Each structure stands twice: as C-alpha cells, then as structure tokens.
Amino acid sequence: METGVYIPIISDYGFKATFGNETDSLFLRTALQALIKSDTPIREVHFDKNAFEALTIDSRSGIFDLACTDENGSQFIVEMQLGLAPHFVQRMKFYALHKFNTVVERGEFDYANLPKIYTIAILAKSILPTTHFHTIANLRSEAGEIIDTQMTFITVELAKFNKQVADIKSDLEKLVYTMKTLHTTDPTQYPAFWNEEWLKRAIDELDTRKMTPEERAYFARVTAANAEAVKAEKQKIREAVEQKEIETVTRALKRGKLTIEEIAEDSGVSVDFVLNIQRGITTNQ
Template identity: 30%
Template sequence: MKYLDPRADLTFKRIFGEHPDLVISLLNALLPLKAGEEITEIEYLPSEMVPDNPLRKFSIVDVRCKDRQGRQFLVEMQMLWSPEFRQRVLFNASKAYVRQLETGDGYALLQPVYSLNLVNEVFEPELEGYYHHYAMVHVEHTERIIDGLQLIFVELPKFTPHTFAEKRMQLLWLRFLTEINEKTRVVPEELLEVPEIKKALRVLEESAFTDAELAGYEHFWDGISVEKTLYDSGKREGRAEGLAEGKTEGLAEGEAKGEAKAQRLIAANMKKQGVDIETIAQCTGLPIEEINEL
C-alpha cells in the first residue's frame, strides 16, 4: 500500500476538510480544552483566501469550522515559517472573532476562537517543547484569562514519540502527521488501532486519487521548494549585507539588520510581482510607507 503525505494541500484538506469526525478528533486531541469542553459536532466554514504571491501560494493550508456552541476553529498547516507568521495568525484569529457580530449585536454573543497552527519548521530553537499555547492572561496572575482568542503552535520537527507528556490521541495524531508519507510501507499497529486514524490512512491511499489530483499533489511540493528557495535566498542576501554593515556594531545588531534587509528584499520582489501593498505589509511586517519607497 502506498500513501501520500498528509501535510500537502490536497491530502490535508481531504482528511480534515471533508470528514468532520476526523477534524473533531484532531481538535480534541491538540487543543487545550478542559473536561466537558470537548467538541462533539462541527460545520465547515469557507477557508481563508491566501494571498496569491510567491511566498504564500503553496505554504499555507487551512481548514475552518465551528461547533454548535458557535466556537470557531482555524486549523492551518504552515509548511514554511517566516517572522511575520505569528502576527498573521493573530490577525486572522482576531478577524474571525470580530466577524461573529452583526451591527447591533451584543458582545455577549461572542464565542472563543481557537487557532491551531501545525508548523513544519522549528521557529523556537531556544525552547525545548514543541507545543506553544498563547492566551490573554493577567501578567501577575496567569490563572486569570480573558477568554476569546487561543493561539496554539505545534513545531512538528521537534516532536518525537519518546519525549512527550501529552494525551494519547495527541501523540497518535502527531505521529500520523510526522511519520506517514510516500515512503511508508508498513503502518505502526498502534495507529491502525485507532478508528479515526485508520480512516485517515484510507483517505491517504494513493489509489484514492485521480491522475489529475496526483499531478496537483506533485505540483504542491514543487511549489514549496520554489517558495523556500525564494525566501531563503532573500534571507541569506539580506543577512549577509546586514552582517557586513553591522560588523563594527556587534554580531547581534548585524543579525537584526540582516533580518530587516531580508524583509525589504522580499517586499521588493513581491512588489515586482504585482502584489498589493497591504498584502506585502501583512506578509513582511514592514510599514506601508517604507514599502512605497522600495
């Protein structure tokens, strides 16, 4: 039996965007829900339109849904990491939170928004854990939380089955996402024992896709390679120039200049591609005034 990689656009959306029971299982396993808060039923919402530019065309895959209580769940597979990604996640979650109300509605109708972000790169190298949960908490009394936005980031490359303290289903879903791919010939028995994951594996079987879909699947991975090359080359060039400029000012300042230079180069390339200024600002974190001057 040959399987496809579940992280690709085609497969991720086929598994979690067409099978409510599977996305419910994933969310209950990975979200910081208390006893009694488990998701039991969902309806799908339209996916966010990802800007059509060279740095974001392929690397973001998203599934959106809400449960019968009105809580919204944004699930993203982020194949490539960039510095502005946290701000983008906060922006989209905030937008989903605000859009719940129509003109004249009371704030009491607002329900929490959970943003689950599965990241295929390490972006917190100084932290040991792979699971990062952000919430609005009291600085001095962290048990006091303003309910509304919950942001969860999972660094998939950091995950190993031998270093975990999570729930069993969390472990198994993360194993599914990190271990199953085109090279898989024998699936671990512990994954096959879980009905939801066994069903997800059936969805991943190569024979379940048409030739056109398989061609699109290959195109997705080619696109990821191109995006990574574009981003890394811009980052390397900017870092090198920044380091050269900052040698006399210290390594740390030079690296900071390198990051800033990389973002400006990326913005300039996007501008040449005809991407609108607001999208460039959102993707790079640069002020609109600075982008206009590039």
C-alpha cells in the same frame, strides 16, 4: 516533499484530504478536540468559506488555511506552515483578530456571549522559546493568572515531538506522531493506534494504493502546482538575496574605505561580483 506509500498529512493534498475532508469530518473533529485539550467531543463542524478560503495555498509562505465552526458556535482556524517562520505568531494574531472583528461587525452578539476563537498553527519547524511541542496561550496577567479564554492560540511544533510509539498515550500525541511520521512509515510497521477509526479513515485517504485514477490525476496536478510554487519562491528568495548583496557592496564601494578583496570577504561574495558592480557604478557616473 518525498512521498512513499502514504501521502504526508502536512502536504497540501494531505491536509485537504484529512483536515479539509468535508464529506467525513471525524478526523477533523477528533483532531480539534485533541488540539484544544477538551474532554467534550465535537459532534459537528461546518466549513466557513466566507471569512477565509476554506483551503488555500499561499505560495509566498507555504500555508494551508482552514476555518470551521462547531455546533456550539466555537470558531476554529487551522494553519499549516512547512518552512521556517520565526514571526508566525504575528500571522496567528492577524487571523484571530480578523475573525473577532467579523463576529463583532455582524452585530449579533453581546460581550457576555462572544464565541470562542481557537487559532491553531501546526508548524514543521520550531519558532517558540519553549521546550514542549504543544503550547496553549491565552491572555494572562504578569502573575500568569488567566484573564480571558475567549481567544486561544495553539501552536504545535512537529520538530519538538520525539516520543516513541510505546510512550504515546493521548489523542494529541497520536495525532502529532501520525503527522510527523506517516509518510516515512513502512505499512507493515503500523502502530496499533492507527487502527482507531478516526486515524484509520484519515490514513486510508492518504494511501496511494487505494487512490482512484481520478484521485491520482488530481494528486499529480496538485503536486506539480506545489513544485512550481516552491520553485518560484526559491527564485524570489535568490533575487532578494542578490539584491541585498548588491546594495551592501554598492554602499561599501561608495564609501571607498575598503579594498575590493575586503568588500568581497565582508559581503560573502566573489571578487568578480564586486568588480561587476564597480563597473556599473563607473558607467552610470
């Protein structure tokens, strides 16, 4: 990901420096309150490193995970996804149900007092058939009536957010605008709300001009590691695509109903590709 003066919040380093900042949780607490649309301030959070790794990079999917609990026992899971993930809702359910099972297995609960579980997905791309950038989902009846709010799924799709600075009012809109645009914004064109304390502290953590030599070295290491993970993932995708092409061409050749040229055109590959597979089949017979 290209980086200018400010490191992107949605990068691995940026996510850790802001959402995952254990020494200063003001940004995280305010962001969580905005994401769940609560009027009640979150005054404390502690990071849960038992149920989940507090901050991890999953090179297979580009996800950054964070789990924490507030002063009332409410559980929060925050996940970031940069690439296209059409089935990300299934991953959200997996994490939420894992957390639910963890709470139940401890045996320190009754059904009337189960803690609230909020699973929050922040996605660079769109995955839902909805128009709004922020979606809150609970268990509902066929008539849309709320059945249960103990487990809540929240999705933010950055690609759907298109508000201009002049139209931004809520903390949620300020958060999403910052996540989407900070790394592309000229420092001389600050929106006024970036001077609000919760955002100012987070932005300062991402300002490359204010980084210590140790922070610069760490940022370089994380960036290099992330680049290697992306490179490895692209290679796996290429190999998977090629394997699929080989299987498709092989089936077509064995059926013997199409010409080499027709197989190449239908499979989206070159004639030489088909001929190489044909030679391999002949050799193995």
